[in-house]
Amino acid sequence: MADTAVLPRAPERPGPPAPAPPGGIARGLLRTARPRQWVKNVLVVAAPAAAGQLFSRHVLTQTALVFALFTACSAAVYLVNDALDAEADRAHPVKRHRPVAAGQVPVAVAHAVGAALGILALTVAAWLCPPPVVLLLIAYLALQLAYCVSLKHVLVVDLVVVTTGFLMRAVIGGPALGIPLSRWFLITTGFGALFMVAAKRYSEAVRMAGAQGATRALLTEYTTGYLRFVWQLAAGVAVLGYCMWAMEAGGVPHSGLLPWRQLSMVAFILAVLRYAVFADRGTAGEPEDVVLHDRALALIGAVWVAMYGLAVANW
Known part of the structure; x- marks a missing residue:
């Protein structure tokens, strides 16, 4: 019998993930919002703590509010970022397990929930916080969304944008409480x-x-x-x-x-x-x-x- 040449199979491209059950979507949204990253928002206490004005009831209440607003804004950014990067994340050995890339959260749902969180945070801020806080949150959202779309691919600018996000967290307590910085x-x-x-x-x-492609392309x-x-x-x-x-x-x-x-x-x-x-x-x-x-x-x-x-x- 003549030998039969066996042609190598072409690598399969990752197809669209299977839809997740409804209960899995809620868990996936929570994971995408990165609860472990929320600890960064504790930086909102930096300005009142540095001024020695952290322990009055009004300051604690206002600081807790600003923490919640920043948490909502950062969660909105994570949701939109993962929705935008879903296709690329599916080809990444680690990021393919993210809920949006894995199909646990549909891309449209991630976009919608992210937009809703951002709008809700700005609405509550406009109602309960001084105008500078609203402007700072708007600037944070705009800068981080620009980072998700294009700025993360620009040398040095990517470092500046991420640094600015930390700085905004640290200074927002000042305008929220009228504390000079x-x-x-x-x-x-x-x-x-x-x-x-x-x-x-x-x-x-x-x-x-x-190793090319092992982590951030930049x-x-x-x-x-x-x-x-x-x-x-x-x-x-x-x-x-x-x-x-x-x-x-x-x-x-x-x-x-x-x-x-x-x-x-x-x-x-x-x-x-x-x-x-x-x-x-x-x-x-x-x-x-x-x-x-x-x-x-x-x-x-x-x-x-x-x-x-x-x-x-x-x-």
Whole structure:
């Protein structure tokens, strides 16, 4: 019998996913909204905490409201982003398990729920918050949606947009409560955010190790040397900004036992140095994961919070 040549089968393209049952859609929407990322929105307490005005009933209520509004806006962005990227995510070894890419949430539903959340958040903000808060949320949504569509493909701009999202979270408590923001506070939070964003990108680039398509496509355009330069520069400016901010009230008389605000510089610098260990190793992933999974860093953070609390209480 003559040998029969067996032609190799052409690789099958991923077809459209099967529709999910109705109950699965709700769970999929929740997963797409990234509940683990909501911890980032705790940054809304930064401005009132820095001003020492966090513990009145009005401040706590307004801060909780702003946290909820920012959570709704960020969830809206995640839903729209996954709907836009559904086709590309299906070809990705990890992202194909996202609910929209996997078919658990239809693309149209993700778009509709995302739009509804964004509109609802802006409506509630217009009703219950000062106008600057509404404008800031509009700017956040516009910037993040532009990032989803095109800006995430632009070198350096992608870093700036993600950093700006962190900065907006940190400053929104100021206009929400009528608290003036120190220029050193803005510098510290802005460059601190850039430090963590660039450290995460650097870690992704190190893990990627030249494998095309293994992660963000734009990372092939960056060099690890450049990203290392960015996070090191940002760390230095953040430390300098914090020191200037802590010393800003250095000449004001205090009746406390020690100048806790100035001493908190030690804890802040130690935290940056500890975080830089993970950045240098290429293991700095999501900032909240780094902080919550490293006991030493969590302890340093707790010491910093205690020192600043003592400064605010003037003990």
